[in-house]
Amino acid sequence: xxxxxxxxxxxxxxxxxxxxxxxxxxxxxxxxxxxxxxxxxxxxxxxxxxxxxxxxxxxxxxxxxxxxxxxxxxxxxxxxxxxxxxxxxxxxxxxxxxxxxxxxxxxxxxxxxxxxxxxxxxxxxxxxxxxxxxxxxxxxxxxxxxxxxxxxxxxxxxxxxxxxxxxxxxxxxxxxxxxxxxxxxxxxxxxxxxxxx
Numbered sequence: 001x002x003x004x005x006x007x008x009x010x011x012x013x014x015x016x017x018x019x020x021x022x023x024x025x026x027x028x029x030x031x032x033x034x035x036x037x038x039x040x041x042x043x044x045x046x047x048x049x050x051x052x053x054x055x056x057x058x059x060x061x062x063x064x065x066x067x068x069x070x071x072x073x074x075x076x077x078x079x080x081x082x083x084x085x086x087x088x089x090x091x092x093x094x095x096x097x098x099x100x101x102x103x104x105x106x107x108x109x110x111x112x113x114x115x116x117x118x119x120x121x122x123x124x125x126x127x128x129x130x131x132x133x134x135x136x137x138x139x140x141x142x143x144x145x146x147x148x149x150x151x152x153x154x155x156x157x158x159x160x161x162x163x164x165x166x167x168x169x170x171x172x173x174x175x176x177x178x179x180x181x182x183x184x185x186x187x188x189x190x191x192x193x194x195x196x197x
Contacts, residue, residue, distance in 0.1 A: 002070065003064050003067045003068075003069070003070050005070075006064065006070050006074070006075065006078060007061070007064055010060060010064075010078060010082060011057070013082045013085070013086065014053060014056070014057045014060075014082075014085065017053055017085055017086060017088055017089060018050065018053055020089040021046055021049055021050065021053075021088065021089045021092055021093075022046065024042075024046075024089055024092070024093045025039070025042055025043065025046055026039070026042075027039070041095075041096045041097070041098075041099045041100060042093070042096035042097060043096070044096065045092045045093070045095045045096030045100070045108075046092060046096065048092075048168075048171065048172065048175060049088045049089075049091075049092040051175045051179065052088065052112065052115075052175055053085065053088060055175065055178040055179070056081075056085060056115065056119065059119070059178070060081075060119075062185040062186055063122070063123060063126065063136060063185065064126075065185065065186075066126065066130070066134075066135040066136040066139065066185060067126055067129075067130075067136075068130075069129065070129075071125065071129045073125040073128070073129070074122065074125045074126060074129060076125075077118070077121045077122040077124075077125040078122055080118045080121060080122070081115065081118040081119055081121075081122050083118070084111055084114045084115035084118050085115055087111045088111065091104065091107050091108040091111050092108070094107070094108075095107075095108045100164045100165070100168055101164060102160050102161045102164050102167075103160075105156070105160040105164045105167050105168065105171075106156075106157050106160040106161065106167070108171070109153050109154075109156040109157040109160060109167065109171060110153075110157060112153045112156075112171065112174070113150055113153040113154060113157065116146075116149050116150050116153060117150070119146075120146065123136065123140070123146075136185070139185040140185070145177055145178060148174075148177065149174050149177065149178070152170050152171070152173060152174040153170075153171070153174065155170050156168075156170035156171050156174075
């Protein structure tokens with residue numbers, strides 16, 4: 001199977017996830033700015049989830065750029081990742097409609113943690129398929145972002161029962177870390193391409 005089919009399927013699922021999330025947002029009754037306050041938590045949870053889905057889409061694209069072939073293990077690992085991403089609309093809405101209370105926030109953190117774990121499994125499946133000279137392994141290096149994010153998710157899950165605001169701050173920090181452009185894979189692939197010309 002070519003990586004094009006895997007990318008197209010993944011892009012389609014991610015587009016549907018974003019569509020479902022935005023369709024879950026309901027306009028407030030009334031036409032004043034004051035009326036918007038009632039839907040502010042739903043909007044803020046949507047913004048955070050949109051950022052996370054965008055981060056996964058972007059990094060997924062760069063990671064698959066290193067692939068030359070797709071294996072069965074990669075297909076299942078990719079489906080595993082898409083499963084956890086597909087839970088974003090549910091946890092986003094539940095968290096927003098309940099104004100970031102402890103249990104919905106903790107569940108949101110669990111989904112983020114499991115998505116991070118699934119992404120790591122996909123990354124490892126690609127590295128195994130590429131063999132000892134894996135382009136992806138060389139490109140990601142120490143992967144400090146990939147190691148720090150699950151720690152922040154676990155901390156957010158645990159602290160959500162004492163302070164959901166602190167948990168939300170930890171989840172936002174994890175997203176912001178990934179918003180800083182990460183060009184490791186892009187730069188590594190570009191360097192290889194320029195030396196092969």
